[in-house]
Amino acid sequence: MAIDVEQLYRTHGPMVLRRCRRLLRDEARALDAMQDVFVQVLRHHSTLEATAPSSLLFRLATNVCLNRLRTHRRKPEDADDELLQSIAKELDEESRAQAASTLRRLFSAEPASTATIAVLHLLDGMSHEEVAREVGLSVSGVRKRLRTLTVKLSHLEQGDRP
Numbered sequence: 001m002a003i004d005v006e007q008l009y010r011t012h013g014p015m016v017l018r019r020c021r022r023l024l025r026d027e028a029r030a031l032d033a034m035q036d037v038f039v040q041v042l043r044h045h046s047t048l049e050a051t052a053p054s055s056l057l058f059r060l061a062t063n064v065c066l067n068r069l070r071t072h073r074r075k076p077e078d079a080d081d082e083l084l085q086s087i088a089k090e091l092d093e094e095s096r097a098q099a100a101s102t103l104r105r106l107f108s109a110e111p112a113s114t115a116t117i118a119v120l121h122l123l124d125g126m127s128h129e130e131v132a133r134e135v136g137l138s139v140s141g142v143r144k145r146l147r148t149l150t151v152k153l154s155h156l157e158q159g160d161r162p
Contacts, residue, residue: 003045008053009038015054016061022124023065033068037061055134106152113137114145121146 016037020030037060041048048056107115113135120126120134121142128146132139 003041003048003053005038005042005045008041008057012054012057013038016057019058019061019124020065023062024068029068030065033061033064036064040064058134102153102156105156106149110145110149114149117142117145118149 013034017030017034020033020037021027024030024033037057040060041057117131117135117137120131121128126134128139128142131137132142135142137145
């Protein structure tokens with residue numbers, strides 16, 4: 001079944017824009033990113049399936065925004081941005097490395113969807129019910145995954161093995 005791009009835009013455009021705003025924290029960049037998401041859908045509409053359009057668009061929006069953030073980090077728009085980036089990198093390198101190590105240990109034995117659950121609930125503020133719909137699990141499954149992460153993180157913070 002082919003995707004009706006115009007209907008997707010009308011129905012899910014606001015959700016995509018909210019996601020882009022959340023990740024990019026800049027209205028103009030968010031609007032551009034949202035348009036890029038729907039350009040991708042237009043380019044590939046004949047090969048995409050309309051079975052879970054909100055999940056598809058949410059994933060596309062996340063990927064587009066993350067790519068834009070990576071590009072911006074590599075090529076700041078002006079010298080002041082570059083200076084700020086270098087200062088932030090110097091001040092925060094050790095804590096970022098420590099956080100990355102903790103996250104790797106926390107998620108290493110977890111299914112990939114567990115990280116998605118954590119981001120949707122803890123960062124995006126979605127309810128357990130909303131997260132469950134988004135990832136295709138039961139509410140109790142979402143709660144169990146989050147509870148498991150909390151216990152593992154507690155063990156990591158105490159220096160124990162999870």
